Amino acid sequence: MKNRSIFFLLILTTSIAYSQDYRWQQAVDYTMEIAMDVDKHQYAGVQTLNYTNNSPDTLDKVYYHLYFNAFQPGSMMDVRSLTISDPDRRVGSRISKLEESEYGWHKINKLHQDGKDVSFNIMETVMEVALNEPLLPNTSTTFYMEFDAQVPLQVRRSGRDSAEGIDYSMTQWYPKMSEYDHKGWHAYQYVGREFHSPWGNFDVKITLPSNYLVGGTGVVQNPSEVGHGYQVDKIGRLYDPNKTTTWHFKAENVIDFAWAADPDYIHEIVDVDGLKVHYFYQPGPKTTKNWTNLIENYTVPLFREMQRQFGKYPFSDYTVLQGGDGGMEYPMCTLITGNRSFESLYGVTSHELAHSWFQMALATNESLYAWIDEGFTSFADAEVTKVVFQQEGNVHEGAYRGYKALVDRGFNEPANQHSDHFNTNFAYGVSAYSKGELLLSQLRYIMGEEAFSRGMRRFYNTWKFRHPEPNDFYRVMEKEADMNLQWFGRYWINTTKTIDYGVKSVKKGDNPKKETVVTLERIGLIPAPVEATVTYKNGKTELFYIPCNEMYGRKTMNKENTCNNLPDWAWVAPEYSFVITRPQKDIKSIVLDRQNELADIDRENNAWPVAITPSN
16 A cells, blocks of 8 residues: 555656646757858858757757758659649749759768767758767757858748849758757758747857848847948948958847848838837839838838737847748748838738747747747738728638638648648648638637737737747637637637538517517537627617537627627537517518628528628
8 A cells, every 4th residue: 555655646746747847948059150152152160059958858869950951853842842733833843953053951061969979860951960978857968060051042931042133041041959849859851831949049150251231130249340331221332242241140039040141232220119120122123112111101010019919029129131032930030022012012021020929939839830820920910900001891801711712622621730741732821821810810709809809918928938839829818718719729720620600590489579580500510609680670780699608608798789698509509599579570681790700611691681791
């Protein structure tokens, strides 16, 4: 009996210790120096990485990402693009046609662990390192690396000589430690999409010809040395290309480091309540007017509205860089293509800026939960843009149309899967962006405006810099709403089931002079609360609210019209009836989800008479 008690005590103690350690995070501290040969598009690099194992596990190996190795014919990224039914048009067959001088690669010349050679094995874009000594919990080790790299011709995100003439878009440019967490190593091959990285600090020195201007993650530590080229405002490059300048950046508590460089950049700075917002772009007939409009008229309202709705931007600087192949977010900066209409330039900037909240501050595992990363960003972008441009109506209708097209065409897939493993790029794009955006708009419909807004700010403030997962989000929102919500997330994100409610019949009641019986039907397999708006022929309206029984709660209505709170609708029941205490002859119309907040895949059956559409 005594031994049995000791056994159970040991299990309990171990369980408590594990639960307390569950949210541990690994830590990385990079010091890097590279010297760029712009004639060969190659650079030599030295990296010192202090790696701290905060996990309860003993590690006998670590993994690095070598992203540039993807840009070679025959790579997994190349094969995937050549064999998927709808390849990304920016990639297509371009990798397969690269010349050797246009390849991307990393070559590891030396790797030490704590001063001793360590063995490694490179498997395309992942390098496995067998540690000389196991790394115990709560201990650190230091890796020293010397490497060479070649910048690929710009194909996807990274590269040289972009279509718009930007010399260097330097993303995924250094050997990068993979993330290790309670799920193990996330050493994914680079096939085309998202990333996941440990939090860390970066001390980076970049040496280029002196006519280059550089911007990126972090804060420049030597503005006087890089000189007026860094301070210049629409003056141009005055430095000698035959000499070199070393740019020194530092960034703290970030998950990555990106930069871009070009001799034709101009640099402008906007102060937003003490925050420095930098812009780097090439002046020209397709850029100057639109970028100037964006910089001068929209920087301040964009940042202020994002912070008002979702929380304070957590860094001192943010940089918008012309570069890359579209728009891609990184800590404290983004790369965007710049030869756009103003509407497009604003849109890509607003979206990438929103990523500073819903990825760069929270850092969910975007490889596994792209619907949080891209979906929450798309939602925030739409909500902020609505205020900035004083838009009316439901700003998430575009996401609904994309989702409905996915369903109608038979391409719908569960959103909760690794972003590289969707059957089509179409399914990935709609699942990550549109379904993630619609999850939030529908949660707001379920929770109510005030609880939802509080929940979004609380989620950000509670979980920034902590790698939250889906359950962390749902729990915050449940606490603010005082109701159960995970049922909806499980349906919406983990399955391909859909929402479809309809008005089945409207009939005279037992007392036809005083009663009308309305019967609704649940056709889709995702349950949801239902709001039925009844409009009478005298112009008055009445709202009937039917919670889903999975909620164990009701939202607080903030509508001007009368609200009738009806009993719950059990999710197993295909039909639901309620009584209107008015004769049928007095009823002009009945409309479900009048504001089109639910992603109901068939809105034509949402109204009675059927000729009445939900938007009327």
